[in-house]
Amino acid sequence: EEAPGHTARFLRLYALYLAGERRKDDQTLEESASLADSCPAHVANQQLKPIDAELRGLHERDALDGYALYLYAIVLKQLQRPAHAVDLLCAALHKEPTLWAAWLELAAACADRDAIARLALPEHxxxxxxxxxxxxxxxxxxxxxxxxxxxxxxxxxxxxxxxxxxxxxxxxxxxxxxxxxxxxxxxxxxxxxxxxxxxxxxxxxxxxx
Structure with missing residues (x-):
């Protein structure tokens, strides 16, 4: 059952994301061991799409705070939607400019100074x-x-x-x-x-x- 409030939502969804990452890592190890010399198939975090579906609806209603926007960006990055992820990181920083994890994700997404110059960053x-x-x-x-x-x-x-x-x-x-x-x-x-x-x-x- 969903608890009310931005903080509770973020903690619930981030916990789901981390659980999916843990399961992905475990499954990758299991498949690597069973396939021996063969290359294991790509293993995905099974929580990404459910989190995406929930946050997408809230985002369309402009109901996400900075932390939820940051989490949404991480999810979209893993779903191979990097341009949208960058936009969400910028939006997250406008709401939470001291969220250093979002700044680091943004830096990792930009390959050169030209990409940095195109970002809509907060004046902070x-x-x-x-x-x-x-x-x-x-x-x-x-x-x-x-x-x-x-x-x-x-x-x-x-x-x-x-x-x-x-x-x-x-x-x-x-x-x-x-x-x-x-x-x-x-x-x-x-x-x-x-x-x-x-x-x-x-x-x-x-x-x-």
């Missing part, structure tokens, strides 16, 4: 984090450094920004500067595990030089 400070992330993903590292340094003046205690800056310097092969940034990061967050593989590579290169 989160957009600057998005642009910096996209630059780093597209290996436009000098621009990423500039953007993250600007963000660091607004969020000086952010270990996320510091880690992204260190990664950008690493990708620019500026290993000394990257090492300084990583050491600063570890002083601020000594139990951090994220990005430690990159720091390890820097230390290895430093030993060889």
């Amino acid at each position: 400070w989160m957009k600057h984090f998005f642009y910096a992330h996209v630059c780093l993903e597209l290996q436009q590292n000098s621009e990423a450094v500039t953007l993250y340094e600007g963000l660091a003046t607004e969020f000086p205690a952010s270990t996320y920004i510091l880690a992204q800056l260190a990664t950008a310097h690493y990708q620019l092969r500026e290993f000394d500067e990257a090492q300084v940034r990583f050491e600063e990061l570890l002083r601020a967050d000594p139990y951090r595990l994220d990005n430690i593989d990159t720091y390890s590579n820097i230390l290895y290169v430093s030993m060889l030089s």
Whole structure:
């Protein structure tokens, strides 16, 4: 039975989506084991179409909040409807501009800066984090450094920004500067595990030089 409210709907449908993903993974493993050397058939999340059907009707009535629009976009992406998924992600961000998961999905859906420029994004400070992330993903590292340094003046205690800056310097092969940034990061967050593989590579290169 459906519980009322946006939050309850999102949790119910997202739980169904995750259950479908779990079953898909289990079925893929089962088929891989049974087929041995043969290529297993494509296994789909069986919850995608029911979720699509429910959210489509609500979307047509403009009854979805930002989180439901985000979930709907994920579903449509897996149903091979990427253009509609991108539109829904933009709509989700207009309603929930701090929903970072939607920004990340949007970044993954855009292959170049031209695709980013065509997006109808909300005017919000989160957009600057998005642009910096996209630059780093597209290996436009000098621009990423500039953007993250600007963000660091607004969020000086952010270990996320510091880690992204260190990664950008690493990708620019500026290993000394990257090492300084990583050491600063570890002083601020000594139990951090994220990005430690990159720091390890820097230390290895430093030993060889």
